[in-house]
Amino acid sequence: MQHTTRLGPNHYIRLDSYGESRETRRFNILCTLFVITIACMTAGAMVGIDITNINPQNNAHTTR
Secondary structure (H helix, E strand, O other): OEEEEEEEOOEEEEEEOOOOOOOOHHHHHHHHHHHHHHHHHHHHHHHOOOOOOOOOOOOOOOOO
């Protein structure tokens, strides 16, 4: 929102004002955890690891 403030005779300034942000500590912590989770999944995918699978089945040493 813009409003004009008078500084003196024939002197005005136009100011921009914005609403107050109501971010809480809990919101910041949740956003940080979300970003870290996505970053970990991306890093794991880059090296070929699925971090969402808790018990991976290793079939590399099975024979038929």
